[in-house]
Amino acid sequence: MEDYIQETSSVMVRNIEQRKELTKPLIGWLLKEGIRQGKTLVIVASGSSYHAAQSALAFMETYMKRPVRLITPFAFTYYEELKENNLYLFVSQSGSSTNVVEAIERYQRAGYHAMAVLGKPGSAIAELSDSYVEYGAGEERVGYVTKGMSTLTCFFMLVSLELSTEDIEKEVYEKAVRELTCACENHHRVYLQAKEFCLANKETLLTMKHAFFIGCGANMGTVKEGSLKLSELVHIPTASFETEEFIHGPDLQLTPDYTLFFVSSGDPAGKRTEEICGAAREVTENSFLIKADLREENGTDEIVSPLYLTAFFQYLAYWTAKNRNITTEHPLYIKFEERIHCKTSDYEEDLPF
Numbered sequence: 001m002e003d004y005i006q007e008t009s010s011v012m013v014r015n016i017e018q019r020k021e022l023t024k025p026l027i028g029w030l031l032k033e034g035i036r037q038g039k040t041l042v043i044v045a046s047g048s049s050y051h052a053a054q055s056a057l058a059f060m061e062t063y064m065k066r067p068v069r070l071i072t073p074f075a076f077t078y079y080e081e082l083k084e085n086n087l088y089l090f091v092s093q094s095g096s097s098t099n100v101v102e103a104i105e106r107y108q109r110a111g112y113h114a115m116a117v118l119g120k121p122g123s124a125i126a127e128l129s130d131s132y133v134e135y136g137a138g139e140e141r142v143g144y145v146t147k148g149m150s151t152l153t154c155f156f157m158l159v160s161l162e163l164s165t166e167d168i169e170k171e172v173y174e175k176a177v178r179e180l181t182c183a184c185e186n187h188h189r190v191y192l193q194a195k196e197f198c199l200a201n202k203e204t205l206l207t208m209k210h211a212f213f214i215g216c217g218a219n220m221g222t223v224k225e226g227s228l229k230l231s232e233l234v235h236i237p238t239a240s241f242e243t244e245e246f247i248h249g250p251d252l253q254l255t256p257d258y259t260l261f262f263v264s265s266g267d268p269a270g271k272r273t274e275e276i277c278g279a280a281r282e283v284t285e286n287s288f289l290i291k292a293d294l295r296e297e298n299g300t301d302e303i304v305s306p307l308y309l310t311a312f313f314q315y316l317a318y319w320t321a322k323n324r325n326i327t328t329e330h331p332l333y334i335k336f337e338e339r340i341h342c343k344t345s346d347y348e349e350d351l352p353f
């Protein structure tokens with residue numbers, strides 16, 4: 001897993017260089033289906049894939065100059081009222097999530113063709129969907145995706161940027177490419193900083209009981225992914241909150257046993273996050289601030305910051321699970337898993353790390 005985290009930065013930089021070819025098939029589809037005629041892009045995705053789309057959302061809406069919707073496959077299957085004006089895009093990194101299969105089947109039963117964004121070409125969803133594109137992550141054999149999640153975020157950003165080329169000045173486009181590249185390079189720096197953090201806070205991480213992830217704006221996807229990664233790898237209760245929502249109830253349970261991770265992208269709303277993080281130290285000394293580096297020379301705007309801030313939580317989850325030796329579930333979980341499936345039978349994964 002650490003190899004995949006390490007590799008992410010260079011894979012994303014390469015994808016930025018090859019952005020025209022990488023995004024061409026999906027852009028072709030979006031144009032053919034009427035994105036320029038006012039249709040709304042609706043991304044249907046689960047877990048890390050949902051968080052990848054959410055991490056890209058602020059960037060996408062900035063460049064596409066229209067709202068983009070996100071929904072889970074479950075919500076799509078059971079609650080979504082299909083509208084001609086919506087362009088549904090089904091996303092699955094593994095290509096084997098049964099909830100995405102069900103969503104696509106529902107869509108096809110209604111008479112539509114399903115377009116998917118996938119990480120694996122030979123997967124069940126590659127077979128089922130009417131067409132699909134790959135987003136350029138390459139192989140990832142660990143089920144708890146890191147490289148796939150970040151490269152998917154980058155892919156969504158690149159698609160929206162390439163779609164906007166006719167509507168924005170050349171300088172604006174070039175600045176966006178520079179910022180994206182900088183953010184992707186920062187991913188590696190943040191990974192190295194996370195390594196130092198883990199060693200410096202060994203005791204806390206090895207004994208942490210509950211972890212909360214708090215942030216806002218473009219980084220809501222970052223904190224949700226942090227919460228998911230810690231819960232799936234370390235097997236402790238976690239939750240994520242928008243900054244101000246956190247102090248409207250969830251804060252009342254705080255004790256010195258809680259570990260809090262606040263994410264600030266340094267904008268005015270981020271400052272509020274920093275204030276709350278500081279105040280929380282009155283209750284628990286384990287209240288940490290992960291702050292975006294917004295110095296001019298680094299050229300990274302808030303809307304690209306999820307590309308590198310997520311790296312912190314990816315490594316943190318990996319390090320903590322590995323050093324707590326969490327390699328398996330509770331013995332009773334096997335019975336749960338026998339009854340409830342979330343992946344198709346062709347799904348293969350290696351050991352967690």
Ligand SMILES: O=P(O)(O)OC[C@H]1O[C@](O)(CO)[C@@H](O)[C@@H]1O
Nearest residue numbers: 046047048049092093094095097
């Ligand atoms: O993008 P996919 O492959 O559909 O997976 C979504 C989610 O399912 C999981 O693989 C768990 O089954 C998560 O790790 C992931 O976030």
